[in-house]
Amino acid sequence: MIASSSQFEPEPSEESHREFSVMELAPMQVGIVTDLFAPDDIAGRLKSLGLCSGRRVQLVKAGDPIIVRVLGSRLGISARLARSIQVRPDTCVEEGVART
């Protein structure tokens, strides 16, 4: 991750350690995947599409199903499954371009 070149260093706060489901991201907000609470076969499919620990995911459209952006491509995921994808907020975003 390239450190932001802003004047303020983001303080390590509770914020960056909070975990919630990808559904709760604000539209266009980027999160980092921490956990997948889904059965193995479904988790396997999600991982092979790029939703695995440490990868960035951006919520493009909320609803049911939701649309997220991962590894540069867009995925449609049913809300029920999306709730099991845990993320934490991405506190470090490259200037101007979200790295998803």
Added chain:
Amino acid sequence: MPIPPSFFPAPNSRECQDRRRFKTGAVGGLTIALIGNPNAGKTTLFNVLTGLRAKTSNFPGTTVEHRQSHFSTGRHRALLIDLPGLYSLDAVTPEEKVARDALKGCVEGIPEPDCIVVVVDATNLERNLFLVGQILELKRPVIVALNMMDSVQREGIRIDLPMLEEQLGCPVIPVSAKAEVGMDELVGCMDRMLSEPRVPAVSSSLMACGACEGCQYAARYNWAEQVVDRCGTRVKQARGRTTEAIDHILTHPVVGVVAFLMVMLLTFVLIFWIAQYPMGWIDLIFAHSGALIRRVVPPGLFQSLLVDGILGGVGGMLVFLPQICILFFVLSLLEDTGYLARAAFVMDRLMHRVGLPGKAFVPLLSAHACAVPAILATRVIEDRRDRLATIMIAPLMSCSARVPVYAMVIALLVPRNPLKAAGLFAAAYVIGISVGLLMALVFKKTLLKGETKPLVIELPSYRMPSLRSAWIMTLDRALVFLSKAGTVILVISVVLWAMATFPRMERGDLSGADHAHLDGLRMEASRLRVEASGMEVAGRALEAEVARREADAVDGDAAVFMQRRSLEFSWAGRMGRLIEPVMRPLGFDWKISIGIVSSFAAREVIVSTLSVLYGVGDGGGESKDSLYDALRTSTWEDGSPVFTWPASLSLLVFYILAMQCLPTLVVTLRETGAWRWPLIQFGYMSLLAYIAAWITYRVAMLVAANGGIPI
């Protein structure tokens, strides 16, 4: 450094050590396998390279299809195989498992590839590199075909090709399948690779993937990220703006569904409107062939077999081919543009309510042209239970074969009222769909219990479709349809013909009254001819001609009468009479019952059967020229009309719901691999049709009795 255990592939992608590796091909030839992510343009590339030479076949022992073709790279001839798309070698679906096995040479009949070409979507490099990484580790000769370079150029993405080659350790060839650019370089590279196979120089960073703790996916993605960082610019944010804008509308829960329904409507209007021309030509060709055969082959059993049995039956099926082809073509285009993924997306929530996945809608859509290709199309549905449920209800979607029957019955219900007729047509379709969805719910709650897999679908960027690829796929699918359904239909046609011809009726089998009737007609014809000669002699040539024509018409009536009696005498006729008591409560008389029996294997047969039975042309004093008139005026023994509106409505409902298509049952058997499913299909639909028709008839009679709606 010792290789950590996590370096080895995850459990379900085990090496096929216990099975023989198929090292050499059947003819000792070379094999090139094409693999890649879905939506990477692999199939378009395959089509561009092989054109119409490709042949579709199944992987042995599975229902998974693949396409292969003999292919020349210059110095070598090889078998080029298009494997199913997959995201990772950790396969989940049957398609992915077979693709993985084929890559490793574990599939019987498909030798281990001498060269693997990985088709990569250059606009999605990071995600695609995941699979590339896994394939590089197979230590087989690999070429990376970097596809969609036209999009890359358009969006201003820079990719450092030499650096990418260095990072991956294998040749990287930029191509654009759609623009047909880079094909020669790719083929040249394949040629060199076959002459001097080179195993990829796997870089240390890829090897180190295994060293990371935690999910090996994460490790591999980190490697992919590194590679992309070193080789190219980051994707600009501006990319995908158009796609996103369009998606804003098309994935909207309400607008999206409406848009989808409109696309569906447009597709069907297109199909029915365009298809009528080729359908007319096919009809013409068959009519001419029939006339030709009648001239060449002497009249008799053989001629009848050829014309009525084979030509009639096969012609009846071929006439639907244009609609099926247009449907395939349109769906192929829509898939190529990326729209079908959006449609699955918006329909998923609605389809979930009846326990079906969003992906089931394409097969159910296609079933409105013909259930046979629709059932084949259910292969995209990953979950076995969801797939079975879709196959079970697909025949309830009103297919093209039902249209002539609907037309016939609706003409009886609302003559000369196109608006009401259109309304009834629409109602018929809606009933089929609604009952289908209801039955899906029932199946998912009973026989096929289980949670529907949640939707996970990639929404690729919208792009212009490749017409050529769609055209090739359509031809390919049409051939598959012809071979799979065609052979079955040929057999059925002959069997039906036999049932309607045997036992043959002799003059001696006719009743006294019939004899008298026939004799009467014959005498009438002779009388008219005598009159005609008389008029001729007296110089009244015109009246003579008229009289002669009348004599011919009476002869025609006699022939039709004999035909009708023969049909009643045959096995088909006897079965019809046998089941008549069962059909009476639905308002059907024995002629309709024969029609139903004869259309058991193919729905539209009822129209021609009824034409024969009602002796279209037969008539004593009045001549009924059309089937419509014949039906309208037909009566029971007591003189009351048969086709009252309740009876007609009941017949309509029966045909909407009944399973009357042997090819569908055969394809269901093939795709599910068990007799149980086609039997259940036949059973539940017949029951449904009977009960619904009965209820319709009873309710309609009540309404009629109380002076209710004559529509």
